[in-house]
Amino acid sequence: MNGVISSNNFQMADSEAGGAKPDSFIKKRKPSSDYALKKRVPHRNSHRKNDVYVTSKSTSQSQLALCEKLFDSGESEIFIYGLGSAVCPAINIALQLKEKYPRVYEVSVETSTVDIVDDLEPLVDQVDYETQTRQNSAVRIRVYRIQPETVKS
């Protein structure tokens, strides 16, 4: 939302990146008519070919197809990343892969917390730009091919 910040806008903004938060977290933000909340891109550590970043807007079907394509092109493992509200779709995709090809792929999950920077853009001349940092949960799922021997045994 570009709009003036109020409690409700915060909820809107959050729904994209992490669902409902405890009230204390919302209070931490500057509620005023002086600032508009703007977001920055969270950092991505890895830019390899086999990294799949899932967002809450991406359709699961096409993401699944992308993962399959990566495996078909010879990758032995892929990494699926999800942040905030995209954690769910990320897990979904990994599990769908596992279910669609039983005893071919295995997953290992890593969870973490990511710092996210928000900009507070001034709406009036008298104040300066400010930033605030918040945390959000993130997941990294490694989907890898099980060795054929293991499948046989």
Place this chain on the structure above:
Amino acid sequence: MANQFDAALGGSIQIPGHISTAVFAQARCQEIEALNNALEQAQKGGLIFQRLPKAMRRRVMSHHSKRMPRRLREAHTKQLEKNGVPPKTKCPSRKYRRRPQNLLLEYNRRQRNFIWLETHIWHAKRFHMTEKWGYKLARFPNAKTFRACYRASANHCLLQDISYYCCMEIKGPEIELIEGLKKHVSSAVGLTFGAQAFISGCKEGHTTFYYKDKFPFGAVGAVQFLWKAENGSSTEQRILWLWTHPSIYNEVKNCLIETFALGEEMLPEKLSEDVGSQFSMVEIKKLEAHCVLEAYPKYISSDNRICLILLKDKLNRFRLTGPLSHSILVDTLNVTSFAEKDKLFDIFETEDVEFLNSDSDFESPEDTIAQREDADVNDNKRISSDSEMWWKTYYRSNEVAQKAHFLQADFWRAIRGSYSASQFPPHQVVALTVLDPRYQLPSKRVKIVPDSKVPFQPERHTSLFKSISISPIWSSEVRMATCTSKLSQSEWEKHRAQKVLVPGISEGEINCAKTLNLEKSNGFEPSCIPILLVQRPGSQDSQQKRLGFSSGWDIIFPAGWAMPFWIALIFRGAKPGGLKEASMVQFETGSVTLTEPFAPDTAAGKTEAEANRREREQQHFRLPPNKRPNFIKFGIASPFSCCWDILLNDWCQNKHKDIDASFYVLREKVKLDALKCIINNSFKSGSNVNGGTRADQISHFSSLFSNMNHNCLIPVRIESVKRGCPADCALICIPSSDDILHSKENSAWEGPVEPIHNDNKSDQRKTLRNQHKKELRRLRKQRVLSNNKLKKQMDMLLEKGESISHLISLKKEKTPTKDFVDKHAEEMKLLWIPEPKTIKDSCSRTVVGFVCKGDFSFSEAHGVGLGYVPLPALVHLINTWTEKPLVLFRNPNSLQYYYAVLKIF
């Protein structure tokens, strides 16, 4: 055997034994004469060219007489001349034309009317060029890369040369500047020139410029501004750079001159001779062509306090869009040259000790350089070679700048691990002094990707130090010195050939101090360029667009350096784009405010709209009648332009009897936000949105808008729901209750269809056409007479030796029926597309607005249109909506309506 002629052989004819020579010769004479006559007469008819047998004729002969057999050539050329075809002038040889001096002359001749950017020749080889706003600009790449350019802007890096944006410098006391500029902006639109956020010079501001005290009417257009960052000590005198689009440049300039009561323009003077003496003639001419060697045009107020300096074409600006733009810049820009403190002093101490002692009391960098240049003239050769290295003088004398530089260099090295420009503070300005980008050029075009080995330092992105935007680029002497100390490309190549430079140093850690020593030993010194990087945040709201979409950096650097930077960026995988790609990025970003310079209430916008209208109209009437859509039957009142005045007139009529012709576009943030809340949020379930119930919102909304002038347009965005893709000038309409019902019941239902309108002008057109034909037939004799007359006149002139071009212009002069034909064409045009009287009720659904720019949006994967709706129409729409903010749109060349959702950005 049976039929012999001679009687002696048995035939019937008696042949006399002798003949009389006189009689015989006389008879033969006549025969020969007759034969000769016949031969000559056969040749006289037609062209010389036609005397050739068909097998020997060649098409080229018509314009290339050397292809004719030699015996016919002379006659042929004469005949061609007689027919008015200009004789071939001899073209100088290619070798002559390509001599640098002659080539440059030719280039300068060609940019007399439309200025070339420095990257013009590079672009002209690869792009479709167009003449716009006094510049010759690249429109789109010849390699059809429209989609590739979108992908570059979204996932890689799109590079544009936007040096045509014009910069103005205003110098003066801070308070007076802010006070004066305040009259041209409104705090309701956004942050103004005096905003706390921008005054320190760390961020670039954006706002809409208005005519003096005319707000909300009288918008001039969008401007960007940047205060000069001060060196710690706060001085009263400040400098402001104002960047404008070239289409509004003159308006803004005139406004400023009026507001600050600035005097007459002081004409620029040519720069002193000694600067030029180091260069060859060609080099000087080249610099002159870029107006580098000229002092800047100035306007100074009567009390000598405020000064306006025009920096048009004195600064270059490149725009990099996309996530990879950061990695590419990190790889291109090397701040290392004198970053190590000790090294810098080393250089000074060995070289300039005497000089340092003699001039210890410098006051400002500008003075320093001026003094140094004076010193050059005197004698010292060593110093004159040093004066090329402006950065030595500058940084030695200015400790604050030096410290700032070390911090900046340190910062630039620390952020190598970042992934995108949108991780930095929005609109942040980063000043750097970088090494000539030709030093570390990849040997072939490569794609730079972010280096995941370098650790990411989050603290570097949130709290930036104050001196990050202190830069020597603000000093005109430094800019000049930067430009004049540049090695020309040919010199550069020579040095490279001598292996003075090692290509590919960029790999691994660059130790530039070493590079410096290497060059110094060869009597060759590197140039350093002060640059400014301006961050563009792109999308900052994931609800509207993917976070960071269309984010990137702008680079600002002095004139003369465009090509080295351009090549350096291109060689690192940036994709070049033209005007078409620029407008595509704006369209995909989806923000209407970005499409300003061309908002419909500005003069620039009106000019642009009129030019577009004329072009579309001409294109339409070039088609044969049966290939043109009949817009009367389609019920489209204005197919080529958006008639805002008529639309506003239709919608505001009931409320205001006396209608002001002028209108304005709503840019006030608070009001737009209120509208946004009402439209975007209120139709979601559980509508407890922003400030309470819907009733509360509406009361808030009506209190805001009750006192407003209704002659205003609201920028909107429509997104097609199912199929269909809005085109330019598409109509935005209100769906009837049946339409909404249909769409609910039948999911396959695309939308209603406009019934074909009755074309009541068809008979009139027919009669008019018949009349016209008849009249033309009547006037045929006049035309023939005047044609003959013209022919005679031309023959006479030819004999007098008049120039061919003059004859051709004579030929083009109007024929006696030209006025008549033109008048008929105008009448006919009006019968095809009558002047619109009303827009609102021009078709079966009520029209509420127009789409200014509509297309398929790659980032949204459906059709999107950016347009405007008058305020009363929008209020009417809000009252009719019960669920979704649904509207219909219809393209000018179609009867089909499609559904779309209306949004406000």
